[in-house]
Every structure is written in structure tokens, then in C-alpha cells.
Amino acid sequence: MRRGLGLASLLLGLCSPAAGGPWNAPPGGYYAKASYAYLGTDQLATPLGETVGIPTFSRHEGSLYFQYGLTAGLMAVGDLALVRRTAIEDFDAAAGFGDGRLGLQWQLRRSGPWVLAARGVLQLPTGDETLGEALLPSGSGVWEGEGVAGAGVSLWQGRGWAFVEAGYQVRGGGLRDGLVYGAQLGRRAGRVLVMANVRGVQPWDTEPSDLSTGSAAGFGDRTTYLVFGPGLILELGRGLGLQADLDCMAHTRNIARGTTLRLGLFVSR
Amino acid sequence: MPTPTPDPGPTVLRETTFQSANGYFTEGGAAIVREQGGHHLLLRSSFRTSQSGALEVRLCGQTQCGPGDLNLGDIKAYSGRQQYPLGDDAGQYRFVVIWCRAVNLPFGFGELS
Numbered sequence: 001m002r003r004g005l006g007l008a009s010l011l012l013g014l015c016s017p018a019a020g021g022p023w024n025a026p027p028g029g030y031y032a033k034a035s036y037a038y039l040g041t042d043q044l045a046t047p048l049g050e051t052v053g054i055p056t057f058s059r060h061e062g063s064l065y066f067q068y069g070l071t072a073g074l075m076a077v078g079d080l081a082l083v084r085r086t087a088i089e090d091f092d093a094a095a096g097f098g099d100g101r102l103g104l105q106w107q108l109r110r111s112g113p114w115v116l117a118a119r120g121v122l123q124l125p126t127g128d129e130t131l132g133e134a135l136l137p138s139g140s141g142v143w144e145g146e147g148v149a150g151a152g153v154s155l156w157q158g159r160g161w162a163f164v165e166a167g168y169q170v171r172g173g174g175l176r177d178g179l180v181y182g183a184q185l186g187r188r189a190g191r192v193l194v195m196a197n198v199r200g201v202q203p204w205d206t207e208p209s210d211l212s213t214g215s216a217a218g219f220g221d222r223t224t225y226l227v228f229g230p231g232l233i234l235e236l237g238r239g240l241g242l243q244a245d246l247d248c249m250a251h252t253r254n255i256a257r258g259t260t261l262r263l264g265l266f267v268s269r
Numbered sequence: 270m271p272t273p274t275p276d277p278g279p280t281v282l283r284e285t286t287f288q289s290a291n292g293y294f295t296e297g298g299a300a301i302v303r304e305q306g307g308h309h310l311l312l313r314s315s316f317r318t319s320q321s322g323a324l325e326v327r328l329c330g331q332t333q334c335g336p337g338d339l340n341l342g343d344i345k346a347y348s349g350r351q352q353y354p355l356g357d358d359a360g361q362y363r364f365v366v367i368w369c370r371a372v373n374l375p376f377g378f379g380e381l382s
Contacts, residue, residue, distance in 0.1 A: 044372055044374075046291040046292045046293075046374070047291070047292030047293060048291060048292030049292070050291065050292075052291070052374060054372040054373060054374070055371075055372070055373065088371050088372065091323065091370070091371040092371070132322065132371075133322025133323045133371070134320075134321065134322040135321065135322040135323055135369075135371045135372075215321070215322075215371075215372075216372065222292075253292070254292070
């Protein structure tokens with residue numbers, strides 16, 4: 001049982017912020033992660049989905065992510081980009097607070113190795129959408145949210161796991177809504193956990209409009225991506241670990257296209 | 270008493286209708302106009318483009334602008350009638366281009382004829 005709870009706590013927050021899978025923290029339990037992410041690329045996916053060359057675009061981001069068990073079936077989740085610095089070579093650089101996200105995750109059902117959950121997240125416009133002539137924003141500038149349902153299963157006698165989730169992304173300010181999805185397969189080998197991640201956003205409608213088009217920073221209308229790649233966790237001690245992920249991109253629109261490296265340090269109880 | 274010289278009014282030398290490029294949005298008309306002895310590029314009241322930063326109005330030999338093309342400055346508004354002064358009739362340029370200088374991409378263009 002203790003091993004099961006330990007694995008569950010490690011599973012929290014493995015994927016993108018506020019998308020840690022359908023396993024809830026126990027009441028009073030928590031997971032918190034400080035992360036750094038870097039992207040450097042000279043490719044832009046246009047809103048048509050074509051990849052074109054641009055001056056080098058870079059993004060550095062430092063963020064915090066947390067999950068906290070409120071009751072046996074309810075967990076609070078949230079994340080905040082404390083600083084997001086983006087730059088386009090020979091144009092400009094800008095840094096600022098990112099958008100914050102707060103939400104709740106309900107454990108709907110648990111049966112044997114299976115678990116079902118639903119999550120609602122509200123995104124607050126705490127970032128600055130005007131930075132760098134609005135081409136280097138640190139946030140979308142509008143209220144957003146998503147409702148997601150997910151299913152997970154424990155594999156290989158508790159030494160592995162898998163989950164899938166999908167839901168509806170709501171965007172304010174006339175930005176178009178879309179489908180959000182994610183999946184993960186992972187396996188423990190001693191103090192190391194190895195993962196394969198997939199996640200993405202697909203707007204329902206991608207026809208051009210005269211709305212603000214966003215930029216390489218990825219907050220604009222019709223932003224589309226499918227991110228996939230490996231992840232690695234090294235347990236340093238009880239409830240303490242290091243995490244590294246590589247996010248490769250495919251099926252992109254209206255966003256800089258490249259590989260993001262993420263490094264994180266987490267604590268959990 | 271001298272007889273006032275009648276204002277000949279603007280003369281449209283060449284004009285075009287914008288089309289969108291790279292999935293961004295641009296529509297409406299533009300014209301190179303001679304008026305009162307000078308020339309200017311007129312974006313007509315039907316003009317609209319994507320609300321993006323770092324947009325410029327350029328006259329270019331191709332839809333992908335490069336060195337030697339004419340930069341008329343930052344776009345004054347994302348929609349509606351606006352004018353950009355020209356030194357001459359700019360006859361050597363084939364295209365009016367709405368150009369994003371940050372990523373070096375056209376958001377829209379029109380071939381002058």
C-alpha cells in the first residue's frame with residue numbers, strides 16, 4: 001500500500017503543468033515542482049501549418065506547479081510561470097510573469113488498477129500580452145479554462161502506469177476553443193522512472209480571421225501543437241526527485257516549432 | 270481677379286486587392302495615387318489585416334521582401350483608409366506587402382496593375 005501511494009505521488013505532475021494524470025493526492029498530501037524550460041529554434045509554424053524559417057526565437061521559463069489533496073476524492077492543482085523571457089534575434093526581447101492556472105480534480109472512480117478522474121482548470125490573465133509589440137507576450141491576456149476527463153491504469157504489478165485524457169479548452173477574447181488531450185506511459189526501474197509523453201491542443205476551427213494572430217510565443221488564435229517525447233525521473237530520496245523531459249513538436253500552427261528541454265525538482269508527501 | 274485653378278483630384282496610377290499570406294489575414298484594396306503634384310500609397314477603407322505587432326507597409330519586387338525594397342513605415346491602423354507618402358510613382362515595385370519585420374514574413378500582399 002505504501003509503495004502504491006509513493007508511486008501515485010510520483011505520478012502527480014509528470015506531464016505538463018496541471019495535467020498530471022488522473023491520480024489524486026491523498027488528503028493533506030501534496031506535490032510541488034519548480035521547473036525550468038528552454039526552447040531555441042529558427043522555425044515558425046504559420047497559422048496555415050507551414051514551417052518557415054525565422055530569426056532565432058528563444059524562450060526561457062521558470063515555473064512552479066502544485067497539487068494538494070483536499071479530501072479523499074478532491075485535489076487542488078495550479079501552476080504559475082514566475083518568469084517567462086522570450087526573444088527574437090534582431091527584433092526584441094521581453095520578460096514577465098506568465099498566466100496562472102488554478103483548478104480542481106475529482107477522483108470519479110477507482111476499481112482495481114483503474115482510476116477515472118475529471119479536472120476543471122481556470123487560467124487567469126496574469127501575463128502581459130503586450131510585451132515586444134505583442135509578439136513576445138508572457139500570456140494570452142484573456143481568461144481561459146479547460147475541462148478534462150482522464151483514465152489511468154497501474155501496470156506491471158505497480159511498477160508502471162498509463163493514462164489518457166481529453167477535454168474541452170475554452171478561450172476568451174474571441175480566441176477559438178479547441179480539444180486538449182494527453183497520454184503517458186511510464187515504468188519504474190529502481191530509483192529511475194522512464195516515461196513517454198504525448199499531449200496537444202487542436203482548435204475546432206482554423207480558418208483565418210482578423211483577430212490578434214499571436215506569435216511564435218504560442219498564445220495566439222489557432223495555436224495548435226502535438227508534443228511528444230521522453231521523460232526521466234530520478235528519485236533522490238523520500239518524496240524528493242529530479243525530472244527531465246524533452247518535448248518534440250509535430251502538427252503545429254501559429255507557434256515556434258522546436259524541441260523544449262524541461263528540468264524540474266519536486267517534493268511530495 | 271485670377272481664375273482659380275481647378276483641383277484635378279486624385280489620379281489612380283495602379284491599384285490592387287490584397288490577399289492573405291501564410292495563414293494571416295489581409296483583405297481590401299490599395300492604390301498608388303497622384304494628387305496635388307505628389308504621390309502616395311492609399312490603403313482603402315475596405316482594408317483590414319491581422320492585429321499583430323511589428324507590421325510595416327512595404328513596396329516590393331516580390332511577395333517576399335528583401336534588400337532594395339521600399340519600407341513605408343509602421344502600419345498606421347489595422348483597418349480603414351490610410352495614406353503613405355511616396356517620392357515618385359514607385360513604378361519599379363510590383364507588390365504592396367503587409368510585412369512583419371519581427372519574423373520576416375508577409376501577412377498579405379497585392380500585385381499592382
